[in-house]
Amino acid sequence: MTLTLDEVLAVGNQLEIEATNGFEHILLTPGLAAKCGYSMESDPWGNTRIYTSLMGCYVDNTISKDLGQRDASPHTKGHAGNIKDDLTNNAMLNVSDTAYGIWKMTFYTPEPTVMMLDEVHEAGYGAMTSPNRLVVRSPYNTSQTYSEDVAGVPMEVVKVGTYFTTPQGLRIVDLMAACPTGGVTVNDGTISWNIPRYITPLLTGRVEMHMGINGKRLDKAQMASRGYTLSSTEYHLVIELPIGSPDGYFKSHAPDYQYHLSYTVEPMLELLWIAKDTQSDTRYKVLFPITTPLMPWYPDIADETIPEEGVFKVKFGTLLHDVNLVNITFSTGVLSAVECNAKGFLQEQKYSNGSKVYLLQVPFSDDVVLKHNPEPLLTAYFLPLTYGFMVMPEETPFSYSLAVDASLNDVVLPSVFGTCDDATFFITVKYGSQGRNFETMLGTRMLTPELGRVYGQTENGTHLSLSLPYTSLDVAFELFDTSSVKARLDVLLWEPINNWSLSELSLACNFPLTTTKCYSNGTMTALSVKLESVPNLVPHQLTLRDKSCKPYFSDDRFAHFSFNVNACGTSRVFFGNYLLYENDISLDYSAKAYTSPVEPDFRHTVSCYYLVNDMATLEFDNKPLVNIPSTEIGTGQLMVEIRLALDESYELFYQTQDYPVQKYLRQPAYFEVALLHSANPQLELILDNCWATLQEERTSLPRWDIIVDGCENLEDRYITIFHPVVSDQRVVVPSLFKRFSVKVFSFVKDKDVLQDEIYVHCDAVICDLNAGNGVCSQCRGSTGVRQPVAAKGQRVQRSTTLHKWQISSGPVRINFLK
Numbered sequence: 001m002t003l004t005l006d007e008v009l010a011v012g013n014q015l016e017i018e019a020t021n022g023f024e025h026i027l028l029t030p031g032l033a034a035k036c037g038y039s040m041e042s043d044p045w046g047n048t049r050i051y052t053s054l055m056g057c058y059v060d061n062t063i064s065k066d067l068g069q070r071d072a073s074p075h076t077k078g079h080a081g082n083i084k085d086d087l088t089n090n091a092m093l094n095v096s097d098t099a100y101g102i103w104k105m106t107f108y109t110p111e112p113t114v115m116m117l118d119e120v121h122e123a124g125y126g127a128m129t130s131p132n133r134l135v136v137r138s139p140y141n142t143s144q145t146y147s148e149d150v151a152g153v154p155m156e157v158v159k160v161g162t163y164f165t166t167p168q169g170l171r172i173v174d175l176m177a178a179c180p181t182g183g184v185t186v187n188d189g190t191i192s193w194n195i196p197r198y199i200t201p202l203l204t205g206r207v208e209m210h211m212g213i214n215g216k217r218l219d220k221a222q223m224a225s226r227g228y229t230l231s232s233t234e235y236h237l238v239i240e241l242p243i244g245s246p247d248g249y250f251k252s253h254a255p256d257y258q259y260h261l262s263y264t265v266e267p268m269l270e271l272l273w274i275a276k277d278t279q280s281d282t283r284y285k286v287l288f289p290i291t292t293p294l295m296p297w298y299p300d301i302a303d304e305t306i307p308e309e310g311v312f313k314v315k316f317g318t319l320l321h322d323v324n325l326v327n328i329t330f331s332t333g334v335l336s337a338v339e340c341n342a343k344g345f346l347q348e349q350k351y352s353n354g355s356k357v358y359l360l361q362v363p364f365s366d367d368v369v370l371k372h373n374p375e376p377l378l379t380a381y382f383l384p385l386t387y388g389f390m391v392m393p394e395e396t397p398f399s400y401s402l403a404v405d406a407s408l409n410d411v412v413l414p415s416v417f418g419t420c421d422d423a424t425f426f427i428t429v430k431y432g433s434q435g436r437n438f439e440t441m442l443g444t445r446m447l448t449p450e451l452g453r454v455y456g457q458t459e460n461g462t463h464l465s466l467s468l469p470y471t472s473l474d475v476a477f478e479l480f481d482t483s484s485v486k487a488r489l490d491v492l493l494w495e496p497i498n499n500w501s502l503s504e505l506s507l508a509c510n511f512p513l514t515t516t517k518c519y520s521n522g523t524m525t526a527l528s529v530k531l532e533s534v535p536n537l538v539p540h541q542l543t544l545r546d547k548s549c550k551p552y553f554s555d556d557r558f559a560h561f562s563f564n565v566n567a568c569g570t571s572r573v574f575f576g577n578y579l580l581y582e583n584d585i586s587l588d589y590s591a592k593a594y595t596s597p598v599e600p601d602f603r604h605t606v607s608c609y610y611l612v613n614d615m616a617t618l619e620f621d622n623k624p625l626v627n628i629p630s631t632e633i634g635t636g637q638l639m640v641e642i643r644l645a646l647d648e649s650y651e652l653f654y655q656t657q658d659y660p661v662q663k664y665l666r667q668p669a670y671f672e673v674a675l676l677h678s679a680n681p682q683l684e685l686i687l688d689n690c691w692a693t694l695q696e697e698r699t700s701l702p703r704w705d706i707i708v709d710g711c712e713n714l715e716d717r718y719i720t721i722f723h724p725v726v727s728d729q730r731v732v733v734p735s736l737f738k739r740f741s742v743k744v745f746s747f748v749k750d751k752d753v754l755q756d757e758i759y760v761h762c763d764a765v766i767c768d769l770n771a772g773n774g775v776c777s778q779c780r781g782s783t784g785v786r787q788p789v790a791a792k793g794q795r796v797q798r799s800t801t802l803h804k805w806q807i808s809s810g811p812v813r814i815n816f817l818k
Helices: 030-036 117-122 220-226 337-342 449-454
Strands: 002-005 018-021 024-027 038-042 048-052 101-108 112-116 126-129 134-137 145-150 153-166 169-180 184-187 190-196 208-213 229-232 236-242 249-253 260-265 267-274 281-287 300-303 311-319 323-330 333-336 346-350 356-363 370-375 378-391 396-408 415-420 424-430 439-442 463-469 475-480 484-495 500-512 516-518 523-529 558-564 571-575 578-587 603-611 639-645 661-664 668-676 683-693 703-708 721-723 737-743 757-768 801-815
Touching: 030 038, 030 126, 030 134, 101 117, 101 126, 112 117, 117 126, 134 153, 134 169, 153 190, 190 267, 208 229, 236 267, 311 378, 311 396, 323 337, 323 346, 323 356, 333 337, 337 346, 356 378, 415 484, 415 500, 424 484, 424 500, 439 463, 516 603, 523 578, 523 603, 558 578, 639 757, 639 801, 668 683, 668 757, 668 801, 683 737, 703 737
Parallel strands: 661 801
Antiparallel strands: 002 048, 018 024, 038 048, 101 112, 101 153, 126 134, 145 153, 153 169, 184 190, 190 236, 208 267, 229 236, 249 260, 267 281, 300 311, 311 356, 323 333, 323 378, 346 356, 370 378, 378 396, 415 424, 424 463, 439 484, 475 484, 484 500, 516 523, 523 558, 571 578, 578 603, 639 668, 668 737, 683 703, 683 757, 721 737, 757 801
């Protein structure tokens, strides 16, 4: 009989089996189970089968009144078949209380050993009789059993002679049982079980062969569907089973922290024949659990990464369901499986047979990913991984390491651009996707922090700005004439580790420069410039035609000359009514430093034109001064401008082509309002009102006040900040400038953003400080004092106001970041 227990009853627990004998519960220990006809087997997940012999101890057999045959107890699954005994109860090792029964037993090892029945029981053997049967049970590997090699297969043998009394007298029955303990080979995914074909005297002739699984016989169709075969050779009966058939199961192991599998299956061999001496049916049945040796198993690793998606995708498996992922070790440290799930890295996919795979998804941008750039535009991403697993229920750990990589052309290089005015180069560097990962070369010099301070360097995390006078040492002079010089600034951005050139700019501009001046007293002044084409030129070695006429002042880049037109070898030529004076500035190649010139011949010709004959008539009348002259009030055009600065330094400003300017939400925007073309310190620029709108039209709605009556809007959550203005090279009269900053915002309606652009407008007032009564002043936000003060609902009257201007700036485009 077979009882099957579901895994939910036994998994994770120590299972104990008790037999019931009336009201008594008897624990079936391994020794008691062996001699009483019980056995049990279970897989690692708690699925358990209990086998009970119908002739076992504590089995209650009853006679069916209707059928006249014995059947298994209705409390036990299975069917006993026809039983010819009149046995009603199998007591513990005894058949009845009569005087008939087993007297003694002789075991042959092969030497005889005689044991009385009590000694047999004490040695762990089971022996019992019924009117028609004699049952003897023996554990393996006892003192009275022995091993024997039969056709190359090890067999465990018990051979015993039993003496027992019956009403007819004393009987002696010789018994032998031979059970295989080996004969299994595993090769190329197939289990082969070899059983001796002839076991003398047990098996000697033709037999009927059957195979089964887990104690159940299989027919030929069932065997074929599973890939099982049962065959015979000259010396063996052979059962072959493919590893992985559904009747067995795989189990995970981790010896030496390496992943292995074993496969367990329990085939059954059943042989039937008719004994020649008794002509009775005889059966030989063997249930033989087989577990393969440990097989190394290497899970499949599928790298399903698509670089353009920016995510590593790694599929790891297949693993058995008795393996759990505990953690993953990244380059930055160890994350548990729970932490990986929380970060969105890990997914577990289970299949219907209980096996599983793990899908790992890690963005390229995550800190656990290693990155480097083998080429300027290429990023190589590298993800080393160590999976930490645990085999259950043994809790045996093992690990598996791997690495995946991907490359992507995703680098945005830094860029450099610039402009010029009459005296300065303005350079702006826009950072690339890797931030400030570069060094900057200006001409032939590295941009150091010290040099950056000289050139007014500013940074805001995305841009770097510089202002270089055209006379700077890092600027090269290409050519010059009497009124200008062409200067060039070379800017190189380079990556120092790999010495890559990332971006470069060569900006050349013409700057006003008077190199020759002619005076009416016959004096000429000349300025000579060291050009890039003559790098070894030393300005103080320049001379006029007369080599004794040298510069009265020189430095590394310039040489200044002053001479009379009648000296220093100056020539003169008449052209009609004009007289041309001309001289040359050149190098004296006879000097030791220029004995072998390899550079172009440097020659700078300077000249002056004078009118030879000219007549001018002057009239004057000397009259006594009667009235002191006085100025009269006149009219003129004043210009007011509003500009948006790149940052709080107010050194660089966005140009027309930069609009719409990109700003993030709540990022400060720095505005400057200035009165142009005036240097009158008696005037002051006042910002009366400033506001923002969605449209370019200053009167459009909706609008939000930024400055109200000259002061910040106290109803604004982010209050406008006024910035002081001090004198510098650009700002001569600070009172003609006003600066303020406001955090970028957007208009919303019902929580929806109406538009991602805003325009800023202002009313500017010009005041005469001499004629005022103190009301011409901007609100001082730093002190919280609002000046001037007006009653609620009234506007401040500025009696000294000269003019009011309306100015606007924008649009400012808002980028919304979460």
